[in-house]
Amino acid sequence: MSLTLIIGNKNYSSWSLRGWLVTELSGAPYQEVTESLYRAGSRQRLLAHSPSGKVPVLKTAEDGVIWDSLAIAEYLAERFPEAHLWPRGQAARALARSICAEMHSGFVALRSHMPMDMQRLTALADVPDEVAVDIRRICTLWADCRARYGQDGPFLFGHASVADAFYAPVASRLRSYAVALPDEAAAYVDTIFQWPAFQRWHQAALQETESNQ
The missing domain is CATH 3.40.30.10 (Glutaredoxin)
Incomplete structure (x- = not known):
């Protein structure tokens, strides 16, 4: 292939x-x-x-x-x-697809005010209310997945899956903009940054010199 x-x-x-x-x-x-x-x-x-x-x-x-x-x-x-790009089990796959679809079509405020920039390490001077709502919703999603399926590993459904691929850019944003997070959400961000595949992308991103300005 x-x-x-x-x-x-x-x-x-x-x-x-x-x-x-x-x-x-x-x-x-x-x-x-x-x-x-x-x-x-x-x-x-x-x-x-x-x-x-x-x-x-x-x-x-x-x-x-x-x-x-x-x-x-x-x-x-x-x-x-x-x-096994999707998690094992019908209920787990349904939840994973649900949260990926929500990411795919939602969180517009977060995307607009906190665009991905892996070279950035600076908090926003003021976090708009609608962005705070998006962040709380994301933290709730992560906590639910971890509570239900995280017993087999540190990712949302235990093992790394499509769901983690879809939320990895969010984890990057939350660190880039120095967002204070609940302990469990902060631990999940750490998991993403310790993911070897993500680390390879991240290192390459830090070496880029082109600006979007």
């Missing part, structure tokens, strides 16, 4: 991080191609890879192009069932 994953800047592209972590979790060999999101002509270059003009994009020799992080996750979960 031939796979090529198109991603954006590692310091800024949260959706690329999600797709990349899922691809890493699959265990499948793949080629990584990075396209700058902040240089002239970026839109045209991305359209050459995907009809959406966005990243991430997974190119497959057998099935063509798959775009959108959630679609990539579902595709790889079906192609590589032995990797």
Whole structure:
């Protein structure tokens, strides 16, 4: 199977991080191609890879192009069932899909006011109320998953899964913006930062020199 994953800047592209972590979790060999999101002509270059003009994009020799992080996750979960990208058990998978869908379509305030920037280590001067609401909801989600399924390991469902790939950029944001967290949420952020796959991405992001300004 031939796979090529198109991603954006590692310091800024949260959706690329999600797709990349899922691809890493699959265990499948793949080629990584990075396209700058902040240089002239970026839109045209991305359209050459995907009809959406966005990243991430997974190119497959057998099935063509798959775009959108959630679609990539579902595709790889079906192609590589032995990797258990979704947690084991029907109820756990349903919950994992629910929280991924909530991440996929929600938390707009958090995304708007705290965009991913792995090189940043500075708190916001003022956290808007709507961002605080998003953070509380995320902490509640994490606590629920950990209480129900965390007995087998430090991730949301014990082992690393699509759910962790989808919330890893949130963990990054919460650390970048020095957000004070409940102990359990802080421990989960530590888990993400200790995840070897995340660490590889993080180190590469810290070495980037391109700015989105």
